[in-house]
Amino acid sequence: MKTRMTEALGITRPVIQAPMAFAAGGTLASAVSSAGGMGMIGGGYGDADWIDQQFGIAAGARVGCGLITWKLAEQPHVLDQVLVHDPAAVFLSFGDPAPFAPAIRDAGVPLICQVQTLRDAWRALDCGADIIVAQGADAGGHGEARGTFALVPEIADEIARQNSKVLLCAAGGITDGRGLAAALMLGADGAVIGTRFLASHEALVHPRILDRALAATGDDTLRTRVVDVVRGYDWPSRYNGRVLSNPFIQKWHQSEAALQRDAKSEAAKWAAAQNAGDPDVATAFVGEGIGLINAVQSASDILANLAGEAQECLARAVSHSER
């Protein structure tokens, strides 16, 4: 499946696996890259030892690494520790990429910037991003309010106006070939996919939490700050995270001030549940696309199905329009 992105990145399927913090390690990233996509280590909050370990597990496969930008700004040396591994790309999200873009460019590493608004896309273009990821609100994990379906073409048009060499990926709600084909139709060169790869054999996720997620529909997810409050993460107020609802989330959603007051005991309870895989308390960051996922698969099967179905969808669209 060829697009401008497969040509530019030397991959065979126009899919970048999302750098999911805590869930996307070297095993998943290397499996995705070996199957023709681009795998990403979820460097998240910048634990450099963990990132080193995951590059070791990926054992020389061409994988990239993602970092949460506002956190990187507090510990900029982490970027140097990532660049030592000669990553296939660096994927920055949630904050201003400008302070980090020169070092990434100087290292000859492609810069991927995930954005949630048109204004952030302008910033990414100014910084010299090679790939912009337009992330809609249906996405799993952190993000903002805009929907994927209008954000992607709006940014596609802006890229065409400003610098048509820049590539565009859509993110948010893409779990199967229909979604991938739609992303291409909206003007993207590929897709960034998280939730579908979370339900893979290679992801780092507790099986009981995954089982609960697989039984859910897209209606069972919501955007909330509860998990950041309970973990004591100081996320900028514009972002919240899409998670699977459960009794813990239902108790504290929109009661975050009260949660803050009980933070110490609730944090201990939440951390224990996360380790034990207690799905009533622990958190699954999943997107609305979870309602389209019914089974755990290998990363290579996921990619093969995505690409096969997308090609069928695109061929069908062409044959319908020829009638």
Ligand SMILES: Cc1cc2nc3c(=O)[nH]c(=O)nc-3n(C[C@H](O)[C@H](O)[C@H](O)COP(=O)(O)O)c2cc1C
């Ligand atoms: C479990 C999980 C963890 C995530 N962690 C991160 C992260 O650390 N950094 C990041 O840039 N995006 C993160 N994301 C968001 C993804 O980059 C991407 O936008 C999203 O997964 C796309 O939507 P989808 O989940 O519907 O495929 C995460 C997503 C999930 C599902």
